[in-house]
Amino acid sequence: MGGPTHDSSDFLTDKSAKIFVAGHGGLVGSAIVRKLQSLGLTNLVLRSHSELDLTRQSDVDSFFAAEKPQYVILAAAKVGGIHANNTYPADFIAINLQIQTNVIDSSFRHGAKKLLFLGSSCIYPKLAPQPIPENALLTGPLEPTNEWYAVAKISGIKMCQAYRIQYNWDAISGMPTNLYGPNDNFHPENSHVLPALMRRFHEAKVSKAKEVVVWGTGSPLREFLHVDDLADAVVFLMDKYSGLEHLNVGSGKEVTIKELAELVKEVVGFEGELVWDTSKPDGTPRKLMDSSKLLGLGWTPKISLKDGLVDTYKWYVENVVKQ
Ligand SMILES: NC(=O)C1=CN([C@@H]2O[C@H](COP(=O)(O)OP(=O)(O)OC[C@H]3O[C@@H](n4cnc5c(N)ncnc54)[C@H](OP(=O)(O)O)[C@@H]3O)[C@@H](O)[C@H]2O)C=CC1
Ligand SMILES: C[C@H]1O[C@H](OP(=O)(O)OP(=O)(O)OC[C@H]2O[C@@H](n3cnc4c(=O)[nH]c(N)nc43)[C@H](O)[C@@H]2O)[C@@H](O)[C@@H](O)C1=O
Incomplete structure (x- = not known):
């Protein structure tokens, strides 16, 4: 069903191929652009949100009709941390369904050779077996703080699968774990925990x-991956994977939120105390992904959490604080 499980394409060999990176200004999109450029893939089609609103179906279709990219990497989405997901459920389900439906369908209709859709580890049931294998999808209830976003992401996976089955079109999905790095969103309430x-x-x-407030109990476990490792995995998948099943992309290493807070405190050089605000939600207790399928194809993460934090803090000081 749905074509081969994996093979290789000419993604890395055809340096003139036209590639549309949707969401190139964000954490993930900007890392993918850096990675592609470093590999000599420079025929990139890029549009900012203000130039092309991907929720507008006719604008998206006109853009694809005019540009006809050969490859599409979909890193545009409505994204946020636990508070944003919990506070704006309508935005998280509607905007994500609109963006992904428009981009996936127009990519197919205007002849793109291959598309990669990015989901998230929150697609899995709140109490999924750990580490979470790909086949845990749709086996139980979702984490309530982000179920709206998760339902949109699950629809994106299913849409890629449906187009592969019906049209034999090469649409694949990668499910990244919690990401961080340069160009992250450092908003005080709406961002993810690390920034x-x-x-x-x-x-x-x-x-x-003298003190800093941290949300929840500190006991939830999270798996973090530096966005440059994710970008490396995205290129790897574009080049080497053409399967029906979505693939997990994780570091395989998890820390408690308390351990993360202590590590960030050390890297930043704050010497005061942590105070836990237990009125804030913990979210899912644990979401370590089983990335053995991707590792089995030959990809490996390279950046440790400590090194990644040092790199991200340097970027934050130079690009956010000094502006
Ligand atoms: N960050 C993380 O921890 C994780 C992210 N992911 C996935 O990776 C992908 C990228 O996330 P990330 O880079 O973190 O998110 P960001 O918010 O950093 O970037 C998203 C990008 O999409 C753009 N965008 C949003 N809405 C629209 C729109 N209507 N039209 C055009 N562009 C739009 C944004 O532009 P603008 O800012 O101008 O609105 C921004 O450039 C998403 O699919 C996300 O689900 C998966 C797992 C974890
Ligand atoms: C990637 C993933 O990210 C989201 O899920 P999440 O992992 O729960 O996201 P988070 O990074 O916001 O929180 C992680 C943990 O950290 C705690 N925490 C402490 N102090 C702060 C804090 O100050 N801010 C935030 N945001 N969290 C804090 C917080 O209480 C929670 O226990 C999804 O909604 C969805 O977007 C998704 O797919």
Whole structure:
């Protein structure tokens, strides 16, 4: 069903191939652009959100009709941390369904050779077996704080599968774990935990505050992957994988939120105390992904959490604080 499980394409050999990276200004999109350029793949089609709103179906279709990219990497989405997901459920389901439906369908209709859709580890049931294998999808209830976003992401996987089955079209899906790195969103409430804590510890260090508030109990476990490792995996998948099944992309290493907070505190150099605000949700207790299928194809993550944090803090100071 749905063609071969994997084979190789000419993605890396045809240096003139036209590639559309949707969401190129974001954390993931910008890392993918850096990676493609470093490999000599420079015929990139890029549009900012203000140039092309991907929720507008006719604008998206006109763009694809005019540009006809050969490859499409879909890294545009409505993205946020636990608070944003919990507060704006309508935006997270509607905007994501609109973007992905428009981009996937227009890519197919205007002759793209291959498309990669990015989901998230939140697609899996809240109490999935750990580490989570790909076939845990749709086996139980979702984590309530992000079920709207998760339902949109599950629809994206299913849409890629449906187009492969019906049209034999090469649409694949990668499910990244929690990501971080340069160009992350450092918003105090709406961002993910790692950039939120980096900013809070930095501001507390500068203002010589005695304590920093961290949300929840500190006990949830999370798996973090540097976005440059994810970009490497995206290129690897575009080049080497053409299967029906979505593939997990993780580091295989998990930490508690308390351990993460202590590590960020150390990297930033804040010397005060942590205070836990247990009125804030913990979210899912644990979501370590089983990435053995991708590892089995030959991909490996390279950046440790400590090195990645040092690199990200340097970027934050040079690009966010100094602006
Ligand atoms: N960050 C993470 O921890 C994880 C991310 N992912 C997935 O990776 C992908 C990228 O996420 P990430 O880079 O973190 O998110 P970002 O928010 O950093 O980037 C998303 C990009 O999409 C653009 N965008 C959003 N809405 C529209 C729109 N309507 N039209 C055009 N462009 C739009 C944004 O532009 P603008 O900012 O101008 O709106 C931005 O450039 C997503 O699919 C996400 O689900 C998966 C797992 C974890
Ligand atoms: C990638 C993934 O990201 C989201 O899921 P999440 O992993 O729960 O996201 P998070 O990074 O926001 O929180 C991780 C943990 O950290 C704790 N926590 C402590 N202090 C802060 C804090 O200051 N901010 C945030 N955001 N969290 C904090 C927080 O309470 C939670 O226990 C999905 O909605 C969805 O977007 C998705 O797919």
